[in-house]
Amino acid sequence: MIESTSLTPIIGAQKISQAKKQIDNAQKIVIITHLSPDGDALGSSLALYHYLLNLGKEVKVVVPNSFPYFLKWMNGTKDIVVNTYIPNVAEAIIKNANLIFCLDFNILKRIGVLGDLVAQSTAEKILVDHHLSPDEVFDTVISYPHISSTSEIIFRLISQMGDFEKISPIIAECIYTGMMTDTGVFTFNSNDPEIFEIISLLIKKGIDRDQIYSNVFNNYSENRFRLLGFTLSQRMKTYPELRSALIYLSKEDQAQFPITKGDTEGFVNYPLSIKNIVFSVFIREDEDMVKVSLRSQGAFPCNEFAEDYFDGGGHLNASGGEFYGKIEDAITLFEKGLEEYADVLKQCE
Ligand code: 5GP
Ligand code: MN
Numbered sequence: 364m365i366e367s368t369s370l371t372p373i374i375g376a377q378k379i380s381q382a383k384k385q386i387d388n389a390q391k392i393v394i395i396t397h398l399s400p401d402g403d404a405l406g407s408s409l410a411l412y413h414y415l416l417n418l419g420k421e422v423k424v425v426v427p428n429s430f431p432y433f434l435k436w437m438n439g440t441k442d443i444v445v446n447t448y449i450p451n452v453a454e455a456i457i458k459n460a461n462l463i464f465c466l467d468f469n470i471l472k473r474i475g476v477l478g479d480l481v482a483q484s485t486a487e488k489i490l491v492d493h494h495l496s497p498d499e500v501f502d503t504v505i506s507y508p509h510i511s512s513t514s515e516i517i518f519r520l521i522s523q524m525g526d527f528e529k530i531s532p533i534i535a536e537c538i539y540t541g542m543m544t545d546t547g548v549f550t551f552n553s554n555d556p557e558i559f560e561i562i563s564l565l566i567k568k569g570i571d572r573d574q575i576y577s578n579v580f581n582n583y584s585e586n587r588f589r590l591l592g593f594t595l596s597q598r599m600k601t602y603p604e605l606r607s608a609l610i611y612l613s614k615e616d617q618a619q620f621p622i623t624k625g626d627t628e629g630f631v632n633y634p635l636s637i638k639n640i641v642f643s644v645f646i647r648e649d650e651d652m653v654k655v656s657l658r659s660q661g662a663f664p665c666n667e668f669a670e671d672y673f674d675g676g677g678h679l680n681a682s683g684g685e686f687y688g689k690i691e692d693a694i695t696l697f698e699k700g701l702e703e704y705a706d707v708l709k710q711c712e
Contacts, residue, residue, distance in 0.1 A: 367527040368564060370519065370557055374505055379523050381503050385487045386415070389462030392422040393486075397468035398475050400430040401628070402579065404467040406541025407491065407513040409439040410534045411464060414521055417529060425453045427475040431625020433582045437540060438533045446477055453477065460486050465501065467513040469494035470676075491516055494677065495666075508678075511552035514541025518561055535568035540575055547632065548576065551660075551680060583626070590620040594630060601640065605701050605708045608634035611646040613690050631656040641711045642668075646686075646693050653686040653693045663711050672700045 386392075394411055396404040408424045415422040424439070428447045434440065446453040457463070457480045469492055471478030481488065482500060490501040493513055497506045510516050518538045521530055530538075539562065546553040566572065590612075598616065600609045610630060617627075631645035635658055642663050645656040655673045657665035659680050666682040669675035673696075675684020686693040701708070 368522060368560070370522065370560060372519075372523050373507060373510070374516075374519055374523050378503060378505055379520075382489055382505065382520065383524050385462055385489060385503065386418070386420070389460075389487065390421055391460045392420050392462045392464065393456050393460040394422065394424045394464040394466060395457070395474055395477060395481065396424070396426055396466045397473040398427045399624075400426050400434075402434060402544025403512045403514050403541035405430055405434050405437060405440070405443075406537045406539075406544070407466045407517045408443075409437055410514060410517050410521075410537035410541070411466065411491075412439055412442075413531065413534045413537065414526070414529060417531070423456045425456055425477065427477050429624055431628060432623060433579055433625060434540075436578045436582075437537060439537075446475075450476075454480060457481065457484060460484070462486055463488045465490045465492070466517075467492055469497040469506070471498055471500065491520060511555070511558065512542045512545035514538045514545070515558065515561060517541075518565075530568055532569035535565040535570045536575060539565050539570050539572065540579065543572075543575065544579065548580075552678075584622065586620040586622050587626040590617065590622055590626065591630060591633075593620065595633060599634060601634070601637065602701060603639065605642075605705055606639055606711055607642040607644070607701055607708060608637065608640050609644050609646065609694065609697060610634060611690065611694060612648065614648045617648075631658050635660055642708060644697055646690060646697060648690045653688065653690050655684045655686060655693065655697075657682045657684070661712050663708065668700055668704060671703075672696050 392415055394408045396408045412422055412424050423444055425444045429445050444453050463481060463486045471481055488501045489503040490497055491505045491513055493508050493510050495508050497504055507516055594610050594612060598611050627647060631643055634640050634643040641660045643658045647654045657669050659665040664679050666677045666679055669677060669682040669684040673684025673686055675682060677683055
């Protein structure tokens with residue numbers, strides 16, 4: 364049992380003592396998370412940020428690019444250094460750090476141009492993550508793909524280091540936000556009973572679950588909903604035989620309902636609510652590339668599909684990738700992939 368809780372200590376004792384030593388020995392610490400940070404990326408990073416600040420460390424969170432407006436309410440977002448806005452500052456922080464925490468990603472490619480800076484740094488590097496197959500550049504690897512969020516692993520890390528008492532209401536709120544968003548408000552990857560033990564502990568720490576839900580999910584712009592309506596009625600194709608659905612948006616489509624970053628978050632999940640659909644893909648034309656988001660239910664490995672066709676990866680049921688070219692060609696490639704995976708899809712429960 365983890366002291367003060369009834370949780371299983373899933374992080375090995377050696378990793379805990381190694382991480383503790385690395386934190387003790389470091390004064391300048393940087394926390395880095397993945398491109399287009401989501402609720403878990405920011406929740407885990409800010410939870411660790413507040414914990415390390417309270418320990419008296421000089422600590423910064425650096426993110427490769429901006430994050431959606433519905434996460435800006437989180438405590439500490441104003442201190443985050445966004446590389447695309449102030450690259451010189453981000454570079455200096457990474458170069459001066461003697462400990463680098465990498466959160467919620469497995470390979471340096473996921474942090475874009477910051478990857479080279481991390482690779483070149485002589486600082487100690489700790490990975491805390493829940494994706495398969497981590498890079499080999501990390502000194503300490505705290506990676507548990509069966510855990511549904513990095514934020515939960517941060518909770519476990521702090522608790523197993525003996526600092527459960529140091530989890531403040533602010534830290535608890537960040538952790539809960541990441542756990543909530545990475546499980547679709549506990550609707551997938553959420554059958555581990557310990558998730559709910561942790562939630563109970565976080566409530567005792569003082570979080571307001573209803574308020575956190577509302578902060579994230581009841582703050583969208585009107586145009587997001589108009590675009591969502593358009594997408595589902597005009598830009599959705601289903602492939603019932605193959606248990607699959609596609610939604611797609613060109614730049615022109617998006618220009619009809621001016622939206623900001625993050626406004627299409629969650630769109631890809633909607634087709635999974637259609638009876639018998641187990642695989643949903645969202646292909647969106649961005650400024651410099653075509654972004655592909657993939658979701659599945661059950662055993663269908665959408666991360667393998669993302670790897671095979673869109674140079675991507677991720678989790679079994681939630682993955683992403685990229686395509687460089689015309690959106691029409693991305694759709695054609697997706698449909699070719701569907702045919703190649705037809706047997707697997709037809710067998711899905
Ligand atoms: P989303 O569809 O929300 O952007 O991403 C879902 C998940 O897919 C992420 O949590 C991440 O694990 C993975 N992912 C998204 N985009 C990429 C990508 O371009 N490359 C890889 N390797 N994984 C991605
Ligand atoms: Mn995550």
